[in-house]
Amino acid sequence: MGTALHSGAALAQSAGQANCPKPGVVETATAVTPVTKANYAQAETEVILADYVRKIAKGTCSAGVGVFMHLKGAMDPNDRTILRPNFDTMYSFAVLDLNSPATVVLPQTDRYQILQVVDEEHWIPLIADQPGRYELTKENMGSRYVFAFVRTQVNMQDPADLKNAGAIQDQIQLVQASKGEFVSSHRYDMKEILALRADYNKRMQPEGVTSEIAFGKKGELTEELRNFGVAVGWGGLPKQGAVYPFPKIVNTTEPQLLVLKDVPNDPRAFWSVTVYDKDGFSVGEKYNINSAFAKKNAKGEYVIHLGGDKNQDNYLDIYPGWNVAVRIYSPTEAYFNGSWTPPQFEPAN
Structure with a gap:
């Protein structure tokens, strides 16, 4: 199979065309899996990734896996997919099936731009804020599925800067031989997810948990601290990328x-x-x-x-x-x- 180059920009132009593929979400669960502290991060992440596959599919006229969708403005405040989104950067989102290794290429630019990768359990194996090629495999990322997203700095009140930042987004490249699919192997009760999310949010300040200790690679923090990060701001950056x-x-x-x-x-x-x-x-x-x-x-x-x-x-x-x-x-x-x-x-x- 030949190597394909996907740049979400060209695909976004075709999003209004008819006969777009169905979202590449395969649901295999036959029973509901209880949500506990032990699997809370995985549950939140699986639900969020499946939702993003559907959003990306709609936005790019694709199956939604293995392609970047570039937002050409701020996050929609009415979007309830993730808690506490930022409205400071233009996002580029991709859900990747690493059964086929992928390479993300960040373009040369003086503009602040940062790549972040989140695995299936919300560990963050990679952040990178320099132009270059970044190889993503199941082995070095830690799971079959990952959420790769790029934040590109922009002045949201400056139309010219929005246009220039969008042009930089369009230069992000994703190279992957096969896009794959997203297999959602669990069904969860959202009430249980939301109850744990609320509990962690309620306890964060009284227990002195800060963002600096709630996001990072596996082994850098405990699962419980990781859960606080998931609940307060899924997809947050580790401290070297940002503090909150x-x-x-x-x-x-x-x-x-x-x-x-x-x-x-x-x-x-x-x-x-x-x-x-x-x-x-x-x-x-x-x-x-x-x-x-x-x-x-x-x-x-x-x-x-x-x-x-x-x-x-x-x-x-x-x-x-x-x-x-x-x-x-x-x-x-x-x-x-x-x-x-x-x-x-x-x-x-």
Whole structure:
């Protein structure tokens, strides 16, 4: 069989054509598998990957396996596939069947772009933020199926930058001799998945679990810490790629401030602030501020206004149950040695 080169860009143009293939999801389970802490990460991941196969199939007029789908804008806040998505980057998604090894090629660019691979149990065997060829096999990735996705930096408020970032996405290459299929071998009760997800979210801050210890390769952290990461933000980056300092939740809808200054991220990267509801999804009109377009004051501070006057700089909506994720991509040593302190909410007096 010859080697095929798939670039999701060309396929996306054909998504509106008739006679597209059916999604390549093969369901083989005949009974429901109980969801416990021992298989929680696998259950969440299997459900999410099957859902993405269907989304990619629809978006690319393909079977949805072995092809990148490039989003040409921010994630849709109405998409409920994963918790706490970012709205800072343009995503490229692929579900891969590594019965046939695959190669992902990141293009030459000065723009921040990072590849991440998630295996069937939500271990993260690979992240890469440099141009080059990355070989993915069952042996080096750890499972037959993986979710490979690329984040490409963009200023969402700049149409020209959106176009330029999209052109970089289209240069991502996926080389694989056979695309394969996605066999979903379990049936799960979503109520059980959601109950464990809620339990981990509830316990994360009281138990002092941070993003830096909740994402990584197998063997770098415990299964229980990995489960926290799955529940709070499936597909989150390990600490060398990003950190997610969550300000302590304040149970109020009174206006709050979050003040950032000298954020310790690599110059190629960026930071952001995103508001989510109690279930980890974004609602309302204003829910994200990114360093690409945030406005700073005369002191060099970025004052994020949560609630209050909607005409204020860096304004974000709040509502009952709101919470915030701060994202810092490619954090520098100042974050880890404690010389920079993550911000906490302050009442807006």
